[in-house]
Amino acid sequence: MVVSGRTWFTPGIPGIYVVLLCDVLRDLGHDPAALLKTLGLKREQLLDPEYRLPLEQADAAAEAALALVGDAGLGFRYARAMRITLHGPVGLLALSSPTMDDGLEAARRYLGLRAPFLSVERVPLAERRQALSFRTDFSPGPIQNFVIEAMVIGFVYMLEQLLEASPEGAEVHFQGAPPPHAEALRRAVPVPVHYGQARDALIVSEALLAARPRLADPQAEALAREQCELEFRRWRANQEGPLPERVRAVLRDHPAPLPDLADMAERLATSPRTLKRHLQQAGLTYRQLQDEARYRQACKLLGERGKRISEVAFAVGYNDVANFSRAFKRWSGQTPRDYRGG
Structure with missing residues (x-):
């Protein structure tokens, strides 16, 4: 499985998480050497605090581990x-x-x-x-x-x-x-x-x-928050690509309900106002991008002959089939039934 739309603006997975996965496999009686060989990595690399594993490799690690267990x-x-x-x-x-x-x-x-x-x-x-x-x-x-x-x-x-x-x-x-x-x-x-x-x-x-955590400490909290914010800003500074395309990437194949504007802004480490402004500069609205994603999802699901149109409507976030049919016709010029027949 491949995580869609995340390759250019996410930090990847800390290597220590894969080290832990290897240790869990060993505790379950499996040799993790094959897993590391699949990834083309050594344990020493993964232990580096700065190392991040690309999500495609993390996918491969999870698939290999699940196949073993x-x-x-x-x-x-x-x-x-x-x-x-x-x-x-x-x-x-x-x-x-x-x-x-x-x-x-x-x-x-x-x-x-x-x-x-x-x-x-x-x-x-x-x-x-x-x-x-x-x-x-x-x-x-x-x-x-x-x-x-x-x-x-x-x-x-x-x-x-x-x-x-x-x-x-x-x-x-x-x-x-x-x-x-x-x-x-x-x-x-x-x-x-x-x-x-x-x-x-x-x-x-x-x-x-x-409840109060046992190790609650205002000074330690302030320092840790400062470190998190610094890392957060670096993540944001390292993001590449125009905001509209990053929005499309997150929405692609995202299950319903799709995130609203505020949630999307938080995911992209920006403010709703800034996100809205960038979309306007590109001649877009967030609603348009949501509709794009719903249309792609609907087309994919309508291609599955075993699914009723009502099931497709619900899967892409519509509780009313008539509303879904009107929206789909607005997107494609066809009703869902005509699209499926064609």
């Missing part, structure tokens, strides 16, 4: 092996934050510096709870499942490390059916895990968000 549950085992200190200044910022809420927000804000293929949205829920909803740029399949499982469970273990105790008031939701390793996962994870849910998310209570 099968149904053993690589995602949650990888998350369990992860330590917050491996995230560098981002981890230090979370550790030293005054509240768990601040720590989670720091992790969410700077996530792109460590996992540029992932986004996390905070969604208010009833009963004084919030959902940290996870999305990836990967197409549905084994790699997406691995990444989602590793990241959601990784946040659980991050909470546990921040508190130095079990994160009471948290639970995990996954959209899919329970995998073969579901029971092993439930035994290992210190919070309830539910499948068949509305979103892939970590659910947290307001009481948990208000």
